[in-house]
Amino acid sequence: MAAKVDYKVIVGLEIHVHLAAKTKMFCGCELAYGGTPNSRTCPVCIGMPGSLPVMNKHAYECAVLTAMALNCSIARFTKWDRKSYYYPDLPKNYQISQYDLPLSENGFIEIPLEDGSIKRVGIIRAHLEEDAGKNNHELGSFSAIDLNRAGAPLLEIVTAPDMNHPAEVRQMAQELQRIVRYLGVSEGDMQKGHMRFEPNVNLHIYKDGQTYKTPICEIKNLNSFRAIERSVAYEIQRQLEEFLETGKTMQMGNKRTYGWDDVNQMTVLQREKEEAHDYRYFPEPDLVPVEMDDVWFEQIRSRLGELPLQKQKRFVTDYGLSDYDAAVVTGDKATADYFDAVVKAGAEPKRACNLITQIGQKLANQSNTSVDQLDISPQNLAKLAQMADKGLISATAAASIYAKMPGTDTNPEDIAKAENLIQTSDTGAIEALVNEVLAENAEAVQDIITNSKKAQKAQGFLTGQVIKKSKGKANPKVVTELLAKRLSELAPKE
């Protein structure tokens, strides 16, 4: 397989996002994870004759809000359709979905790539539908059905085939997760099935002046971001090798379905030939259409807020954070907003970012909460950042003061004083210490003024000695300055 061929990777995604409503899409059954099988069903979601579905307004608005964040055009008139198929996890024998008039289409998502550039991926459409139940095959030579999930509101998002690298597919998935969490429309937990990603992968192979397209493969069973990236990378290699061996190209009806085997880190063929589905869509007579006027549209749009990538960009341009820091601090909305408040309360952004992401995050993890929930006012944290900036406290002292702040409304300066952590910048006092250290370490001084190989090391040693003598309270910057000044006085004149 050493043959070198040029090729382009083409990936589109079909995504299903569970919307964070309290109840199902068309009935009042509660949505919850786990619990006794078949304990959250009713005549509507188990398809009893004579029952009628009624739309969940909150779920509908969550769907529209997400579509807005994905820059889609929002339909002012949509309707529901029945998609027929026969599966025991779909008790009505049809799924309520949207066919020809989806609630949104033609959008795009912007993804920050690792090199700092932005990639735009088209969104073909996003529509609402209901989820099916869960099939369990592990109990014996039969299938066991739990319909607690049947009827859960599901947003289906179909992207354009705009991704060209396994990492881009993973980053697209991560950015979508960040967006739905910012909007509060989904918990976005892949492990719990809140988001399901199904990449459609194929290659355009350039050989002998011609372009060959390999058969499209859809990958299922992906339950982590890592699995998304690895499965696409695996599938690229597999398709390339298959093409070089068989020359097989894309034809009508030769789309295949592969499942990701996480244990063996490979894709496994599930279905050779895409069964020609005949969904026999037709308008759902039990549900009336949805019409959206300007008032309602604006009401929903006002909930958009600043999206994660906008925030990230603003923190780079306005606050001067690096791309990396800005990405870390905007990972979740609560942290980003807290950081923003601390900066607005007067902290230098880089300092605030380091304090929050390095120390605050650790404290939050220890008490199983988030940085904004540590009960430290942005004003107090900004004061701490300013103290560190002015050299009133060392970095180590800042960390231990931060750790004492949660739950108290104590000014960090008072904590610093009480703990005896204020650094001294009193030049007179420090100069005395410098002189003491110089007198006690003649050898090191000699190394420096003769500019020997050990000069640099010796200088660092002396600085350390002065700080040690001050019991960690001497401002290192002042120490370095005074030390350099005294040493230059001691150096032999030319």
Next chain:
Amino acid sequence: MSNQINRQQVERVAHLSRLDLTDQELDLFSGQLSSIVEYIQKLNELDTKNVEPLAHSLPVHNVFRPDTPRASLPTEQALANAPDRVDDFYKVPQILDDNSGA
């Protein structure tokens, strides 16, 4: 009898609906469905060039409910009509799960 719907079409629709029809039933239903389709085709006599397709027969829209939980059926009652069960699950012949749930 006209031949709007032939036996093959009825067989296909029956298969999609997982229905097992006898030869007599195939004949009976293709005849019945043919006359229904024929009857509906009367509508073709109308000029509908300037008529919008109807999304719903009622002049009503935006019927919503608030996102408030209501009591569900007790598990026993939900499973009461099931042909078979195992623990708290519906028990069905083994299916090949393609996770097509959506």
